[in-house]
Amino acid sequence: MADYIPHIPVLLDASVEFLITNRSGIYIDATLGSGGHSTEILKNLNDDALLLGVDQDYEAHEAAQEFLSKDKRFRPVKGNFGYLSTLIPDKYHGKIAGILFDLGISTHQIKDPARGFSFQHDGPLDMRMGDLSGVSAYEVVNEYDYEKLRDIIYHYGEERLSRQIAAEIIKNRPIESTLDLRRVIESVLYGRYIIKSVARVFQAIRIEVNRELEVLKSALSQSMELLMPGGRIVAISYHSLEDRIIKNFFRSGNFEGNIEKDFYGNAIQPLKLISRQIITPSDEEIKRNPAARSAKLRVAEKAGEE
C-alpha cells in the first residue's frame, strides 16, 4: 500500500451537526474513508452510543482502523453500501438515528497512481474502489463497444464530445495506462476547457466501473428500512448526477421525484426535508481544501412518530 494520504473532511461541522439528534444513538458513516467525519461524530456522542463505519475500500479500512479501532463505540464494517441493510446487523434495523454519505473517492484513492483514478499521474486503468472483482477501467476502455462507451461518456460525464472521444478511444486500442487515455482524449479536444473534459471522461468511467448511481439508489432505498422515524440521512455529493438522485429521493421517496398522493389527495412523503436550501462549502473552506468545491449537502429525516 502506498503511504496513506489523509483526506480533509468536507463540510465537517454542518454535516455532523445535522446528523446527530441523539447523543446516545446508533449511527452509520456509510463512507468511512480516512475517518475524518467518523472522528468528529464520535466527539459528539456519549459513551453508550454506537457508530458503524462502512467502506468498501480495503486501504481505507486499514488506515481508519489504526486510530478508530481503539474507540469502543466504533465498529468497522467492510463492504459496499449498495448492500447496506445486509451489512448492518438485523438487530439495528429500524433503530438507526442517522446515516452519513460523503460520496465519491478519497484523497488517498485519487492520489495513489496504482489505483488508476487520476489523469495527473501515470497508472494502470483500474478505478475499482472495492474488492478487486468486477469490471475495471481497462475493460471499459478496451472492451466496450462504441455505443456503450459513447453513452457512458455522455450520460455519466455529461461531455458533449462523447461521440468523437469514444471513436478515438476505439481507434487507439489497446490503451494501457491513465496517461495514455488522457492523451487519446486530449487529441480530440480543443478550446479552453480541455482539462475539464478529461476530468469528465475519467469521472464517467469511474461511475461505470463502480456502478455508482445504481449503488447510491440501492443505499438510499435501504436506508429507509434502517432508520428509525425521525432518523436522518445526511448526504454530501460531488456531481450533479448524484445530487439529482438525492434531491428526488428526499423530496418524494422515489428517484423520479414524483410526489404520490393518497386517496384523499394528500402528498405521501416518506421523508421530511431538513435543509430546504442546499448547503455548500464557504469560500474559506474551498480555499483551504479545493476538493470541496463541488460539494453539496442535503439533509432529510424519515417521517413518522418516534
Ligand SMILES: C[S@@+](CC[C@H](N)C(=O)[O-])C[C@H]1O[C@@H](n2cnc3c(N)ncnc32)[C@H](O)[C@@H]1O
Ligand atoms: C469522500 S471519501 C469519504 C471521506 C470521509 N468522509 C473522511 O472524512 O475521511 C468516500 C469514501 O467512500 C467510499 N465509498 C464510495 N462508494 C462506496 C460504496 N458504494 N460502498 C462503500 N464505500 C464506498 C470510498 O471508498 C471512499 O473511501
